[in-house]
Amino acid sequence: MHTVALAATDGMLAFELTIATEVFGENPRYDFAVCGDHAVRVGRFLLEPDHGLDRLASAGTVLVPGWADVDADPPAELVDAVRTAHARGARVASLCTGAFVLAAAGLLDGLRATTHWAHTDVLAARYPRVTVDPDVLYVDNGSVLTSAGKAAAMDLCLHLVRADHGPSVANAAARRLVVPPHRAGGQAQFVTTPVPARDDHPLAALLPWITERLDQPLTVEDLAREAKMSSRHLGRHFRAVTGTTPLQWLLTQRIRRAQELLENTDAGIDVIAGSVGMGTATTLRRHFSRAVGVPPDTYRRTFRGR
Template sequence: MSAGSVAVVVIDQDVPFWDLYELGVVCTVFGIPQPDLADPWYDLRLCTVRPEQPPPPGPPGFTLRAPWGLEGLEGADTVIVPSVPEACVDGERELPAELLAALRAAADRGARLASLCAGAFALAAAGLLDGRRATAHWMHTEALARRHPRVTVDDSVLYVDDGQVLTSAGVTAGLDLCLHLVRRDLGAHVANQLARRLVVPAHRPGGQAQFVEVAVPAADDRGLAPVLQWATERLDRPLTVDELAARAGMSARTFHRRVQATTGTTPLRWLLAQRLARAQSLLETTALPVERIGELCGLGTAANLRRHFTLHFGVTPTDYRRSFPGPV
């Protein structure tokens, strides 16, 4: 598998503090070599619209010196817009025409395009989200839908993978999307190892809610996190919600509500996502037969694994395995 090249677009070289978060996420995931996971790692290009011009005055932040202009988008496998200036979100300032043209040219030649948070406004202004489902930070989705009515804006998800074009919500959702791209490029095992190094969840599905009732378990909610960890270590077992609830010291109804509030999904859907992630890792890193993998990830038979795997990933386990060089 090849990591490829990633061009990151910085609209202005003067970057306010709050926009550095998304930019930092992209640079952390794609810009730090991980030779033990994949060698070569991604080739990161930090690009700006007009490198020869001084940045306009703006709020306190940092001034970046991007080594690339928009020519850095040419030939890039992936183009990411981590943010746009607040004035472009409010409609007080138009995005540079040369940027929109460069994004359209990248799309026309088949590059993958992604946005984090308000970066969706750049893709939308270029017409790349027309007729597509997309998302942004929930504080910006109303403005995105109003200014770009041909875009189907979904403010209830972390990120949207629409094939060639992907969009995400705020900082942590942007990290989820970047790890999702690594997962698409290099597989679940590499993405999981990278997530572990970053001390973040290995996989949050894009359909998980942006804004959940409780983002982090309450301080006295000692039963939930340990029992979810306990479950991930025993995926080969036929786990039930009643069993997990009892281990957490809760009723099944309370456990269901706590998991839904914390993760944005139901206990059974969360458990299925963990089982499928385990199956991906085993397919990538072992030569075990599909029947045995079905047993180890708790999906039982090979037929059951194939059904769920194909439904979620669009390919059979066997076809997925062929995409990887196999265990060493």
């Protein structure tokens, strides 16, 4: 039986711990073990591990959940145990900020990895040999996997089940947990929609005007004319207020509106393309896939089911 060992340490995030336990601890196809050298604190509770950290070395899969204090170095004994387990052939996967443990162990050197979007900059700065991707749900490098935060940790766990036992077993687990059975790892954690922090900026009237006309073929000249300023002047204001260009901001609004329509309506892709100013379904699919990481049809199935 495939053994999945959870590496336990003080300050673990309870949500990620619960996800791992629900997906693997309740599945008869896995021997699930919580491993730590002493009782560990999880939020307000104390957890007594089943085994010591040395048990990781004989596991088929080692899960490293996130913990709250990413500013502190991960415990050396945990880093050593994870490194040893991987050297002996274990598949190692981090959930959320558990990626900091894998990075400290050197397992992510030269690889692409992710973590919760709020901590990707810290991970990249602390471990420059790691290629940190903030725009995906999870990354599968074969024997080393990393996930973004919270719900993405569930996606990675189900991805592991699917890899081990096929889609029917993973789908059954997803149904029991009442979650989408599959979200592709390359899907974006979110699509950034630059929103000004204040409403007393030079574009305060223009931005709502744009969002009310996303179905129209707007150009930079159209926006400049409405704002009563030159195109160059408009571009400078957009950079200062939103951090991006007028056309990129406009495209992001179109994508976000398309997401809302895919989530909340049964409209066809061609209809949605027209209503967000993309013109054709082909154009929408191209821009949507590039921004979100999956095609519109896949995005809709994820959020609405079959």
